[in-house]
Amino acid sequence: MILLGQILIAFATLSLLAIGGANAVLPEMHRLLVDVHHWMDDATFSQLFALAQAAPGPNILAASVMGWHIAGPAGMMVATLGMLVPAACLAWIMAGLTIRLRGNTWMKPAQFGLVPVAVGLIAASGLIMAQASGTSWLSFAIIAASTIFVWRTKYSPLWV
Amino acid sequence: MSEREYASVLGMGQILPGPNVGNAAVMIGRGYHGLAGALVATCGLYLGPLLILIVLSVLYDAYGDLPRVAPFMQGVAAAAAGMVLGTAVKMAFNLRAPAQLVAVGLLAVAGAAWLQLPMLLIVAVLAPLGIWISLRDARKAAL
Numbered sequence: 001m002i003l004l005g006q007i008l009i010a011f012a013t014l015s016l017l018a019i020g021g022a023n024a025v026l027p028e029m030h031r032l033l034v035d036v037h038h039w040m041d042d043a044t045f046s047q048l049f050a051l052a053q054a055a056p057g058p059n060i061l062a063a064s065v066m067g068w069h070i071a072g073p074a075g076m077m078v079a080t081l082g083m084l085v086p087a088a089c090l091a092w093i094m095a096g097l098t099i100r101l102r103g104n105t106w107m108k109p110a111q112f113g114l115v116p117v118a119v120g121l122i123a124a125s126g127l128i129m130a131q132a133s134g135t136s137w138l139s140f141a142i143i144a145a146s147t148i149f150v151w152r153t154k155y156s157p158l159w160v
Numbered sequence: 161m162s163e164r165e166y167a168s169v170l171g172m173g174q175i176l177p178g179p180n181v182g183n184a185a186v187m188i189g190r191g192y193h194g195l196a197g198a199l200v201a202t203c204g205l206y207l208g209p210l211l212i213l214i215v216l217s218v219l220y221d222a223y224g225d226l227p228r229v230a231p232f233m234q235g236v237a238a239a240a241a242g243m244v245l246g247t248a249v250k251m252a253f254n255l256r257a258p259a260q261l262v263a264v265g266l267l268a269v270a271g272a273a274w275l276q277l278p279m280l281l282i283v284a285v286l287a288p289l290g291i292w293i294s295l296r297d298a299r300k301a302a303l
Contacts, residue, residue, distance in 0.1 A: 015177065016177045019280055019283055021174065021180045022179060048220075050233055050237055051217075051233070053240055055213055055216055056208070056209050057208065058180075058182060058205070058209070059179075061209055061210060061213055064210060065217055068217040069217070073214075084178070084179070084182060084206070087177050088182060088186050088198075088202060091173065091178065091187050092186050092187075092190060094183075095191060096190070098191075099190070099191060108298075109295050109298035111172065112168055112257075114168060114171030114175060114287055114290055115164070115261070116261045116290050117171060117174065117175070117268050117282070117283060117286045117290055118171035118174045119252050120248075120266065120267065121174055121269075121282070122244060122247060123252070123265075124268065124271075125244055125248075127245065128272070129237065129240060129245075130245060131273075132237070133237035133238040139235065140238075142235060142239050142242060145242065146238070146239045146241075146242025147243075147246040147249065149242075150245075150246025151246040151250045151253075
């Protein structure tokens with residue numbers, strides 16, 4: 001029971017630190033899970049994170065996979081809730097503000113100003129992932145093919 | 161939603177802590193249908209992948225040590241990297257931003273991927289810059 005509480009607090013903290021998504025909070029997640037709590041070793045952490053990244057869905061669900069490993073289904077549930085709920089509440093509040101300010105002429109340009117940072121960070125994320133997984137000519141070929149497929153065609157990226 | 165609207169929501173989602181697409185789901189969901197919308201959008205986003213991850217976690221516990229699994233995971237990770245890159249490139253080309261905003265975007269890429277600066281720093285510097293540039297352009301256009 002105490003373990004579940006610890007997992008919840010750990011991931012709730014990570015949730016609020018994760019500015020820029022799961023990849024941004026990866027070092028801190030590693031520090032908490034491996035160094036501070038000793039819930040798993042380095043290798044396991046990397047493999048579980050890769051598993052979550054490889055699987056469809058937002059990388060943030062790495063928290064779910066870690067939770068499962070630490071404490072089974074209950075651990076997964078608690079870790080997932082911890083990771084998602086605090087941030088979602090903030091987003092909820094932000095959405096309220098945005099909706100209320102909808103008519104304001106300056107909202108759209110102000111919001112558009114955030115777009116380059118958003119796209120830039122997504123691109124950077126992709127580059128970092130490519131660097132990590134580009135270990136052979138075949139993997140580079142896969143990266144290139146999948147990039148072009150998503151960029152040039154209108155088919156859902158799920159097909160990748 | 162238009163490309164711009166989506167990119168704006170995503171940008172806001174990134175600035176806020178937590179999963180970008182998760183935050184985007186909450187905001188988009190709320191915009192269309194309040195609390196129910198936010199809940200439904202978020203569940204829709206996460207439930208499928210969660211179910212898949214449960215299956216994968218069980219498989220990992222059972223078979224994760226097999227040597228054949230690692231190269232397969234590598235390949236999948238490579239495809240995932242390509243997907244993310246492709247999405248970014250697609251968004252960049254569809255958005256047709258003015259040159260200065262493109263420069264901000266490139267700065268973000270350089271800061272995160274090349275210099276590996278902390279996310280907080282990149283966002284704290286480039287978000288206000290981007291907003292300032294965009295507002296300035298809008299004011300000029302309004303005159």
